[in-house]
Amino acid sequence: MGLFHKTADALGDKLNEKLAWDLDEAAVMADDAVAFSLAGFRPEDAERGGYSNYSYWRATLRAFFRNKTAVFFLALMGVTLLFTFIQPLLPNQKDPLLVHYGEWGLPLNNVPPNDEFWFGTNSIGQDLWSRIWAGTRTSLFIGFSVAVVEAVVGILAGVLWGYVRKLDFFFTELYNVLDNIPQTLLLILISYIMKPGVDTIIFALSLTGWLGMARFIRNQIIIIRDRDYNLASRCLGVPTGRIIFRNLLPYLVSVITMRMALAIPNAIGSEVFVTYIGIGLPVSIPSLGNLIQTGRSLMQMAVLRYQLIFPVAVLAVITISFYIIGNSFADAADPKNHVN
Amino acid sequence: MVKYILKRVLRASVTLLIIITILFSLLRLMPIEGYFENFDKVSSTEIQVKLNSLGLNDPLPKQLARFYGQLLHGDLGTSNIYRRGVSINTIIAEKIPISVKFGLISFALSLVMGLALGVWMAYSTRTRFRIGDKLGTVLIVVVQAVPSAVYHIVIQFMGSQYGGMPMLFAEDNPASYILPVLSLSIGSTAYYAMWLRRYMVDEANKDYVMLARAKGVSSGAISRRHVFRNAMVPLVQYIPGSILSTLMGSLYVESLYSIPGMGGLLVTAIKRQDNTLVQALVLIYAVVSILGLLFGDILMAVVDPRISLTKREGAR
Numbered sequence: 001m002g003l004f005h006k007t008a009d010a011l012g013d014k015l016n017e018k019l020a021w022d023l024d025e026a027a028v029m030a031d032d033a034v035a036f037s038l039a040g041f042r043p044e045d046a047e048r049g050g051y052s053n054y055s056y057w058r059a060t061l062r063a064f065f066r067n068k069t070a071v072f073f074l075a076l077m078g079v080t081l082l083f084t085f086i087q088p089l090l091p092n093q094k095d096p097l098l099v100h101y102g103e104w105g106l107p108l109n110n111v112p113p114n115d116e117f118w119f120g121t122n123s124i125g126q127d128l129w130s131r132i133w134a135g136t137r138t139s140l141f142i143g144f145s146v147a148v149v150e151a152v153v154g155i156l157a158g159v160l161w162g163y164v165r166k167l168d169f170f171f172t173e174l175y176n177v178l179d180n181i182p183q184t185l186l187l188i189l190i191s192y193i194m195k196p197g198v199d200t201i202i203f204a205l206s207l208t209g210w211l212g213m214a215r216f217i218r219n220q221i222i223i224i225r226d227r228d229y230n231l232a233s234r235c236l237g238v239p240t241g242r243i244i245f246r247n248l249l250p251y252l253v254s255v256i257t258m259r260m261a262l263a264i265p266n267a268i269g270s271e272v273f274v275t276y277i278g279i280g281l282p283v284s285i286p287s288l289g290n291l292i293q294t295g296r297s298l299m300q301m302a303v304l305r306y307q308l309i310f311p312v313a314v315l316a317v318i319t320i321s322f323y324i325i326g327n328s329f330a331d332a333a334d335p336k337n338h339v340n
Numbered sequence: 341m342v343k344y345i346l347k348r349v350l351r352a353s354v355t356l357l358i359i360i361t362i363l364f365s366l367l368r369l370m371p372i373e374g375y376f377e378n379f380d381k382v383s384s385t386e387i388q389v390k391l392n393s394l395g396l397n398d399p400l401p402k403q404l405a406r407f408y409g410q411l412l413h414g415d416l417g418t419s420n421i422y423r424r425g426v427s428i429n430t431i432i433a434e435k436i437p438i439s440v441k442f443g444l445i446s447f448a449l450s451l452v453m454g455l456a457l458g459v460w461m462a463y464s465t466r467t468r469f470r471i472g473d474k475l476g477t478v479l480i481v482v483v484q485a486v487p488s489a490v491y492h493i494v495i496q497f498m499g500s501q502y503g504g505m506p507m508l509f510a511e512d513n514p515a516s517y518i519l520p521v522l523s524l525s526i527g528s529t530a531y532y533a534m535w536l537r538r539y540m541v542d543e544a545n546k547d548y549v550m551l552a553r554a555k556g557v558s559s560g561a562i563s564r565r566h567v568f569r570n571a572m573v574p575l576v577q578y579i580p581g582s583i584l585s586t587l588m589g590s591l592y593v594e595s596l597y598s599i600p601g602m603g604g605l606l607v608t609a610i611k612r613q614d615n616t617l618v619q620a621l622v623l624i625y626a627v628v629s630i631l632g633l634l635f636g637d638i639l640m641a642v643v644d645p646r647i648s649l650t651k652r653e654g655a656r
Contacts, residue, residue, distance in 0.1 A: 176351070177358050182629045184591070185622060192610055192618065193369045269487030276489055277591060278611040296493055312490050323485035 056335070063332035070328035077321035080314075084140065087133040094127040096134040096286050101125070112306060119310045122294065132311055135286040136318070142201055142271050142287075143264035149206040150263050151256060154213025159244055161214060162221030175215060183208050187270060191279040198281065201274060205267050213259050220252055254333030261326025265319035272315070288315045341645075345638055352634040359626050364407055365400060367622065370615045372396070375420050416620040421612050422605075428620045432602070436587060439594070439601035443586020445517070446524035451579075453525065454532025459568065461533060462540035476533055483530035492592050495523045509597040520597045524590055528582065532575065539571035577640045581632030588625055 065071055087093060094100070099107055100121060107125035111117055119128035161171035183205075190204035224230065225248070233243050249256075268288060274280040275289030276296075283290055288311055295308030331337055375394060376382055382390075391397050395406060410417070416428040423431060457476055464472030483491065499519040500507040506516040543549065544567050552562050589603030598604070602621070609617040 177355055180355050180626075180630050180633065181359055181362075182625065185625050185629075188606070188610065189363070189366060189622060193366065193371075265485060265487070269489065272487050272489045273592070277595070277607045292489060292493075299493070299497060308493070312493065316486055316490060319487060320481070320485040323481065 054338075059335070059338040060329075060333050063337055064329055067328045067332070070325055073321040073324045076317065077325065080136075080317060080321070081140070084133055084136045087130070094130045096126065096130040097284065098127070099125045100127065120306050122307060123298070128291075128307060128310060131286045131291060132288075132314055135288045135291050135311065136314055138198065138281070138285060138287040139268045139271055139289070139315075140264075140318070142198060142205075143267040145202045146205045146209055146267040147260040147263040149202070150209040150213055151260050153206070154210035154259075155217060155249070155256065157210060158214040158217025159221060159248075162218035163225060163240070163244065163248075171214075171218070175211060178208055179211055181208065183270075184273070187274055188277065188279065191274050196279055196282060198285065201267075201271050201280065204274075205270055209263060209267075213256070216255060216259070217252060220255075221248055224248060224251060254330045257333065258326045258330035261322050261329065265322045268315065268319060341641065344641055348634060348637055348641075352630055356627065356630050359630065360411075360623060361404065363622055363626060364404060364619070367615075367619050368396075368400060368403070370618070371613070372615075373613055375615055411623075416623075417616040419614055419617050421614040422609055422617050428617060431605070431617070432620070432624070435589075435600065435602045435605050438599060439589030439603065440586050442517075442520060442524060442594075442599065442601065443589065444583070446521045447528070447582050447586060449521060450525035450528040450532060454529040455536060457529065457533035458536025458540065459563070461537040462544070462567075462571075463563070465537075465541055466544075473537070476537065480530045480534045483527055484534075488527060488592060491526065492523045492596055495519060495526070496596055507597075509599045516597075520593050520599060523593045523596075535575055536571055539574060540567050543567045543571050573640065573644045576643050577636040580635035580639055581629070584628050584632040584635070587628050 094117075100117075101107055109121060109123050109125040111121040111125075113120040117127050117129065119132060122128055122131065157171065160167055186208055187201075187204045190207070191200055194200045194203070230243060230247050233247060271280060271287060272289040272292055275287065275293050280289050280293075281287045283294070291311035292308065292315065295305075295311055298304040299308050372387070372391065375390065375396070376387070388397075395403060398406075414429070416432075418425055418427050419431060457479075460472045461476040462473075464470050464476075496507065496519060499505040499522070503519075505519050506513060508516070509520060510516045540563075544563075549562060549566060552566060553559070587602065589599075589601040589605075591603040591607055593599070594601045594604035595607045606618070606621045606625075609621060
């Protein structure tokens with residue numbers, strides 16, 4: 001809106017200038033019978049009025065990058081993510097599962113951070129530095145998978161629920177039942193029944209994760225489904241799929257991205273939780289959850305506290321970054337905030 | 341009103357029935373080791389005898405019917421591993437008071453602190469530098485973004501290391517209550533503050549508030565009598581649920597401070613694989629959360645007479 005006003009103002013100024021100039025000329029040519037001359041038709045003038053260089057994504061990005069806190073966390077997260085994936089390719093990295101032995105054949109356990117082991121070693125002599133990055137990879141994989149499932153299933157169910165009137169009753173009842181089951185409970189139950197592993201956790205979290213997204217999309221679609229522009233599209237014979245993808249979903253892009261961004265720290269937190277109560281990932285698969293869990297049991301010994309502090313710090317950086325980026329992006333993607 | 345409550349109760353009981361059935365059927369998939377104290381030493385005939393006596397080899401509908409029969413008699417079964425042969429009712433009766441005591445203290449604390457913080461934040465959005473709003477937002481972001489596992493650990497660590505608090509719970513030491521209560525209440529404090537601020541700011545921008553201001557009503561009276569009361573309506577919905585859920589305790593905090601309550605019991609039952617205990621606790625958990633939602637909806641309808649089931653049907 002603001003942009004439009006600006007263009008209109010600029011146009012108005014030009015017009016005033018031209019008028020003033022015309023008037024001057026009219027004063028000079030006072031003899032003329034007509035005080036106002038015919039402007040005639042100029043194609044460039046005619047086109048200028050209807051033109052705006054507004055682009056949704058450019059405006060979104062501009063609004064996002066104006067938020068300095070968000071940019072800082074974006075950079076921080078970008079570096080962390082990049083490092084997580086290139087870390088195994090760097091020289092002199094150790095295997096996260098390899099137990100290191102000293103010269104007497106004894107395992108180098110609980111070595112405090114030094115030149116050789118940057119973050120020290122754990123109680124059986126594995127390198128904590130490489131375990132933390134391997135764990136971050138596992139946790140991020142869980143987070144991203146859950147977010148993708150949530151987006152795909154949530155959007156699909158939400159669109160069907162909102163757009164197809166016949167399915168409304170079915171989905172509403174399904175939602176009422178599923179939403180009443182506490183997510184922690186389901187998580188515990190599924191992890192208890194199934195074999196602990198990455199896929200179990202992803203499955204348990206995806207089982208109800210899509211509900212919130214589906215409900216939100218359904219409510220929004222019901223609100224905008226029958227607006228005039230959609231009615232017009234329907235009357236013009238636009239296929240339903242096209243209406244959904246071109247008219248409805250772009251409207252919801254900000255919330256979908258925000259929910260995805262928030263689902264990632266949420267999933268990582270849940271993984272930490274199930275590992276904490278003892279039904280999460282086995283120690284052979286390093287994850288932030290079991291690193292924190294082992295670190296926690298050593299918390300009482302001040303010398304070994306580094307085993308808790310390092311994974312907690314990495315976890316905090318990742319979750320806070322995702323949270324702040326998700327929220328700022330949602331704000332930036334709202335066209336109401338594109339006003340300068 | 342009565343019609344609304346009846347409808348809501350009916351709906352909740354149907355939901356409860358469905359959920360218990362689903363959970364019970366899911367729980368049949370539990371590994372059978374969880375019914376024996378020392379599974380490795382038992383011969384396969386003994387296993388079959390035990391499973392038969394527990395009725396676990398019957399078809400699912402039959403088991404379900406028997407289970408509902410027991411449930412209606414208030415019988416949750418007996419523990420197999422955690423405390424062998426002791427009925428689960430006895431175990432739970434010992435645990436619930438501890439969890440409820442902790443839960444109610446921290447609920448009261450978080451309600452008081454959360455509402456105060458929320459009002460302060462909402463008030464501060466109208467002041468020049470919005471200091472209260474900014475400070476509160478930082479707290480809320482931290483609590484929301486940092487997984488609860490982490491801040492519980494940080495509180496325990498900081499409190500015991502620098503605050504001189506005892507690290508683990510001891511029944512007769514009042515100082516050992518402080519850290520768990522703080523841990524338990526900080527999450528919901530941030531939650532109450534966040535929503536109260538949101539609703540109060542929204543409410544304060546409405547036309548009737550402007551009218552009251554124009555009439556010359558003092559801003560204190562507007563906040564107290566109009567804005568706060570209307571902003572509380574959506575929050576009231578969560579209060580019965582919060583009170584009821586104190587029955588279940590907190591999984592994290594109780595096992596972190598070794599408080600012998602319900603939350604810690606579920607964790608122990610899972611770790612020791614005591615199937616009947618897990619089943620009973622899971623069902624209580626589900627019942628508590630559904631009743632919490634039900635009472636929340638009813639309380640909200642009592643507080644705000646504009647709410648009716650027909651209106652809310654789409655939104656929920």
